Amino acid sequence: MRAVLVVLDGVGVGELPDAGAYGDEGSNTLINTAKAAGGLNLPNLGRLGLGNLVADAGFELAGVSACDSPIASHGRMAQASPGKDTTTGHWEIAGIQLEQAFPTYPAGFPPQVITAFERAIGRSVLGNKPASGTEIIVELGEEHMMSGSPIVYTSADSVFQIAAHEGIIAPDELYEMCRIARSILTGPHAVGRVIARPFEGSPGRFARTVRRRDFSLPPPGPTLLDLVSDAGLSVMACGKIDDIFAMKGITLTRHVSGNDEVFDAILSFLDEGRPGLIFANLIDFDMKWGHRNDVEGFARGLEHTDQRLPELLQRLRSDDFLAMCADHGNDPTTPSTDHSREYVPVLAMCPQAAMAGRSGRPIGVRSSFADLGATIAEFLGIPWGLAGESFLKFVL
Numbered sequence: 001m002r003a004v005l006v007v008l009d010g011v012g013v014g015e016l017p018d019a020g021a022y023g024d025e026g027s028n029t030l031i032n033t034a035k036a037a038g039g040l041n042l043p044n045l046g047r048l049g050l051g052n053l054v055a056d057a058g059f060e061l062a063g064v065s066a067c068d069s070p071i072a073s074h075g076r077m078a079q080a081s082p083g084k085d086t087t088t089g090h091w092e093i094a095g096i097q098l099e100q101a102f103p104t105y106p107a108g109f110p111p112q113v114i115t116a117f118e119r120a121i122g123r124s125v126l127g128n129k130p131a132s133g134t135e136i137i138v139e140l141g142e143e144h145m146m147s148g149s150p151i152v153y154t155s156a157d158s159v160f161q162i163a164a165h166e167g168i169i170a171p172d173e174l175y176e177m178c179r180i181a182r183s184i185l186t187g188p189h190a191v192g193r194v195i196a197r198p199f200e201g202s203p204g205r206f207a208r209t210v211r212r213r214d215f216s217l218p219p220p221g222p223t224l225l226d227l228v229s230d231a232g233l234s235v236m237a238c239g240k241i242d243d244i245f246a247m248k249g250i251t252l253t254r255h256v257s258g259n260d261e262v263f264d265a266i267l268s269f270l271d272e273g274r275p276g277l278i279f280a281n282l283i284d285f286d287m288k289w290g291h292r293n294d295v296e297g298f299a300r301g302l303e304h305t306d307q308r309l310p311e312l313l314q315r316l317r318s319d320d321f322l323a324m325c326a327d328h329g330n331d332p333t334t335p336s337t338d339h340s341r342e343y344v345p346v347l348a349m350c351p352q353a354a355m356a357g358r359s360g361r362p363i364g365v366r367s368s369f370a371d372l373g374a375t376i377a378e379f380l381g382i383p384w385g386l387a388g389e390s391f392l393k394f395v396l
Helices: 029-036 043-048 050-056 086-093 111-121 133-147 171-184 224-230 259-272 284-290 295-315 351-355 370-379
Strands: 002-008 073-077 126-130 151-154 159-165 193-200 213-216 234-238 252-254 276-282 321-325 344-349 362-366
Touching: 002 086, 002 259, 002 295, 002 370, 029 295, 043 050, 043 295, 043 344, 050 073, 050 344, 050 362, 086 370, 111 171, 126 133, 133 151, 133 159, 133 193, 159 171, 171 193, 171 213, 224 234, 224 276, 224 370, 234 259, 252 259, 259 276, 259 295, 284 295, 321 370, 344 351, 344 362, 344 370
Parallel strands: 002 276, 002 321, 073 362, 126 151, 159 193, 234 252, 234 276
Antiparallel strands: 073 344, 151 159, 193 213, 321 344
């Protein structure tokens, strides 16, 4: 018995009622992307019920219609925790609802943080402001190469990001700087993630490399991952899941970057046949396309994932469970290059139900992402005492 949970990072579906407080009015990542791209070709996600959940929400997804007999149950989930960052979204999926959002720094980090960091690494820093990761290396990359000073920046999310050219500060040294920053950023400055952003190239031709690493706070309590591993089952992380949960509750990990590489990791874990939870994050929607307002890339990425979906479906056994969702929005059609406060889609199915001829059913609008974690726990036969209510009865 295996549960496969695939997070389409940043693929939201409609602004939450409080989106205005986050500056995200009008955000609707999936719908706006499809419209701006002239429609999407997503036959496999459509077969699961993507068009149905969109129609139930009162939207039209260009190129994808509702089908008569979707094979997955379908709906949307609202985020109960404040914030709109990756860590908050994933933790809530796994059963933790935060009462207070992680701190953000629209004016850069205060002197007590930067001074402590500079003293600890023995270097001054450049930047210390909110910025696009690709734009700040264009702006400060050459000065960084001449001075050896790492580039520190943030965003609308709770992140302390450190960019460095691999020829000036090697990735291992950059990772150590991130660990130092992580040790400093505690208490009122406990940001969700410290992120290493290595890049390469020459002035005018800088490019970020695949050696990004995230250094997250450990979850403040047990999560779905802990419950599954404590039950003697495997928790198999694909992509940056190990970073998001600081390895807590994870028994095996394949830390790869890129949607295709993460998808391959999912397939390899399925082929190996271990019972438990396979938890994956498809990062490119957010990192490559959402943050860069690349509508075309986002659209083609969705279509490519759809094309690969049969590889996953064919490997599922009758007693497996598959869920696909998102952790927040990141609408590439809006002026913002940051995450957006949105509902997220959820598709959930068991092959045995489809084989028995039962169509997927609407699950409505769930009040928390944690409902998905509760559902997976019930499917795996694990007692659940965390946030969220299971909707497994709508799936089986």
